[in-house]
Amino acid sequence: MWTRLANPGHFLRWSVALTPWLAGAAALTGALGLYLAWFVAPPDYQQGETVRIMFIHVPAAWLGVFFYGSMVLSAIGTLVWRHPLADVAQRAAAPIGAAFTLICLVTGALWGKPMWGTYWVWDARLTSMLVLFLIYCGIIALWRTVEEPNRAARTVAILTLVGAVNLPIIKFSVNWWSTLHQPASILRMGGPTIDPTMLYPLIVMIVAGTLTGIALHLYAMRTEILRRRVRTLTIREAERLDPGASVMVAYPAGPSA
């Protein structure tokens, strides 16, 4: 069944039916979550109203990591099974994950200004998220540089896996570095455990964010498949018009083509 579902043609058919439902569910849970976050959850006794930024910030952070995880799975799919849908999934996930990581960084900075008195501190978590964002940028840049899609997919897959091996090491070393230079004096991250009145809205927001992310991902995958079809059709058209030059257009990479 999985092979059938993963066929790009079938994928286009079932995803077109599924995407509106996912988007609708995401909108409903998002509305519910925002209502809970704005009107039901109490302001924090210390942070006041700014605590509500958390309801965007935490789901964004989760999705930034979630999409890197999905890219790692896709990368394995690309390298082991050479599945075209895995290529597409990986390519579509990178900008979405980068966007959520950026949202996480920006909302965190906006929260940090009134709370810590500064937009940015070189705290371990902030730095790790920044490095994750940089790795996303590198992956997107590599996608855009390699022209031939299959070769680009394999190249990016290797980079994604190397990044996945490195991310825990980076996390560990950044923790070491931050505790070395700056003991946790400003931050009280591991402070009071979260109250249920805030926990439930947060969970709803995380679910809503995840549904939004998956809907966006499916939509981006459909776009990418269609983009590839357009590319193939363009190449065929070019081949039909000018058989000699077509090889150069299709594979600018070199002799292996």
Next chain:
Amino acid sequence: MIRVFAALVARDLRLAGRVGGSGALSLVFFLMIVALVPFALGPDLNLLSRIGPAILWLAAVLATLIGLDRLFQADDEDGSLELMTASPAPLEIVVLAKVCAHWLTTGLPLALASPLFGLLVALDGPATAATALTLLVGTPALTFVGAVGAALTASIRRGGLILAVLVLPLMIPTLIFGVSAAQAALGGTIPFATPLTILSGLSLIAAVVGTLAAAAALRWGE
């Protein structure tokens, strides 16, 4: 296998020597960065000696990037990389040999010359020795991580900038532990051995992951 390795290392060293010495050039680049920092920060020797190890390490990271984009690209262009791929020796050995040769012409000269540059930023004896030792232990990690980027961008024209964007985030752990080991030698609460051991561990991990990933990138990148 050993003979293939030795032959490839000798070939790359000879090429590096004849094509105008990339080793000497990256040393000059290293010196230039070390010389630029005092212009930016002011000639305060106390400040410079405090951040000296950080300056030397940053210079080492940047100097490693020089010439890295040509590591596999030059061989890809003149076709010798395909010969190496087709040879009976595993591609990993080829990659390992080329990376070792690259380190011998960039990382090793930097580590050996760093005591000289330590004088410019007013490091005292023990700190200079410690920084040189961390560079000696840590620069292989930089080169191996860089080799992955070089293999990924081997067939991309003007791959230098994207190579830097790809590999610099992955070099952060090495930089952190290299500088913190050198700082520990300057005096501090942490014993010198702890970050140094982790730094050597990072070099070993990078040697394994870097070799496999770079070989995979060359094999599947075509």
